[in-house]
Amino acid sequence: MTVSWGRRLVSSALAALSVGVVTHAASVFIFFIAQEYQAAVIGQVSDFYFLATVFSVVLLFVFGIVGGMTRWYTALAAGLFTGIVACLIGTGITTVAGGFALDAETISYLWSTFVSINGVYVVVITVLAATIGRAVYNRIAGGRSAVPVAERRIALVRMPAANLADGQLTHLERSDVDTELADKQWDGYVSALEENGWTTREVGFADSLPDSVFVEDTLVLLGGTAVVTRAGTDSRRGETEAAEETATDLGLTIERIMSPGTLEGGDVLKVGSTLYVGRSSRSNADGIRQLRAIAAPLGYSVVAVPVTRALHLKSTMTALPDGTIIGHPDLVDDPAFFPHFLAVPEREGVAVVALSDDTVLLSSSAPATAALLEDRGYTVVSVDVSEFEKLEGCVTCLSVRVR
Known part of the structure; x- marks a missing residue:
């Protein structure tokens, strides 16, 4: 059905973009605060998260298309899965591009990032997918504003x-x-x-x-x-x-x-x-x-x-x-x-x-x-x-x- 799929595509895209952008900004801001407001941290952390954010938007868009953003618990699961996979792919590409082989030691390093920098990103995107992402998706899919x-x-x-x-x-x-x-x-x-x-x-x-x-x-x-x-x-x-x-x-x-x-x-x-x-x-x-x-x-x-x-x-x-x-x-x-x-x-x-x-x-x-x-x-x-x-x-x- 043309109208239905059109609304689904638009709502999925905007929900994914909203979650990706806000997650990226919030994660950078958290490290900016943690590092005592050092301006240099903003660029460094933003670059680190860039690829993860790109893949997050893509993955959340797919979850939206299949209906994963309609309910809070499916959106929560979508955010958690997206955060883990996007961080593994994004950090993995950056690490291999830096001259490191994709061996057991590198894979161990990738997983270790989830107790530090990537862990923050995963927590943030999981929460935002179930809140902002779901709200944006349902509001746009619904197509009309609520009234008191x-x-x-x-x-x-x-x-x-x-x-x-x-x-x-x-x-x-x-x-x-x-x-x-x-x-x-x-x-x-x-x-x-x-x-x-x-x-x-x-x-x-x-x-x-x-x-x-x-x-x-x-x-x-x-x-x-x-x-x-x-x-x-x-x-x-x-x-x-x-x-x-x-x-x-x-x-x-x-x-x-x-x-x-x-x-x-x-x-x-x-x-x-x-x-x-x-x-x-x-x-x-x-x-x-x-x-x-x-x-x-x-x-x-x-x-x-x-x-x-x-x-x-x-x-x-x-x-x-x-x-x-x-x-x-x-x-x-x-x-x-x-x-x-x-x-x-x-x-x-x-x-x-x-x-x-x-x-x-x-x-x-x-x-x-x-x-x-x-x-x-x-x-x-x-x-x-x-x-x-x-x-x-x-x-x-x-x-x-x-x-």
């Missing part, structure tokens, strides 16, 4: 993976997915959020997880609390880690659904202080019990709803800003279950995202539903999400709104 969580108009989104077309299907037959078109549609979706007053924050890119673009399934937001879900299929359980990191960065309190419970965010419809939770193929009874235990002290009640005709509850119904629940009769098991239910004419029209009290986001595949909602006084923002609909996705699946 106090503003509460943040939408978490996640770029489509290159293998998006391999996403799981439960109720639909598989059809061809145009990933390039999906990228453009995702950009249009994000732009629609931003143009209507939402600041987007991208969850770390997951190129090997085809369903990761459906970020709604990873978190359930209850005010200042983020419930980290547990997917109903093993292949999707790797999606929550980066989402939890983003929620933590926003200062949200973290709760978790634990095994044997399963719960996916697409099964949770919040209407005021009521949480309608789909008992679907993806969310089980234990997951609903755990959510009830988490939600009750926060002032929410949980109502379990059977879901047998679609993947998630919000694939069958959502709520307008006034609390009216909309859905398609063919998808909803029992419309009479809800106090205020409005049938919509198109299956693609069951999912809306409330952008404000009088504006909703809707798939462009549902023009008749758009007309119905406009007749009820709502401003409708239509976006094309056809490629995601082929994968049982909808407009709600593509974001988690923090508000």
Whole structure:
């Protein structure tokens, strides 16, 4: 996927350069201080570290490309490995170029430098890779600046993976997915959020997880609390880690659904202080019990709803800003279950995202539903999400709104 790999290349390069330059400068400065501020030390130590820094940038760039800079522990390991290998190569080249043979004595000398001058470099680059390097990588890969969580108009989104077309299907037959078109549609979706007053924050890119673009399934937001879900299929359980990191960065309190419970965010419809939770193929009874235990002290009640005709509850119904629940009769098991239910004419029209009290986001595949909602006084923002609909996705699946 062109956009994804482009961002990955840029973020990897800038993260590697940032870590390499700062490591070089910090290591030189440490020896400058240690040698009682002797100016001559700056040039000598800088020359000594030059080749190690060049190789460090190259190695960290490679680690970034393969995803080694996305998490603190992989970045820490990448920094440690990079520091050791780059120092061995850099110091080795300098030593051999100085007329020394690459024999056992020289190799012993190279390793001995790790208890002195090269040891400092390794420690510094290990720490900076896990901090500065990871921060630069994730910020640029995400592509948008964070906004203080106090503003509460943040939408978490996640770029489509290159293998998006391999996403799981439960109720639909598989059809061809145009990933390039999906990228453009995702950009249009994000732009629609931003143009209507939402600041987007991208969850770390997951190129090997085809369903990761459906970020709604990873978190359930209850005010200042983020419930980290547990997917109903093993292949999707790797999606929550980066989402939890983003929620933590926003200062949200973290709760978790634990095994044997399963719960996916697409099964949770919040209407005021009521949480309608789909008992679907993806969310089980234990997951609903755990959510009830988490939600009750926060002032929410949980109502379990059977879901047998679609993947998630919000694939069958959502709520307008006034609390009216909309859905398609063919998808909803029992419309009479809800106090205020409005049938919509198109299956693609069951999912809306409330952008404000009088504006909703809707798939462009549902023009008749758009007309119905406009007749009820709502401003409708239509976006094309056809490629995601082929994968049982909808407009709600593509974001988690923090508000």
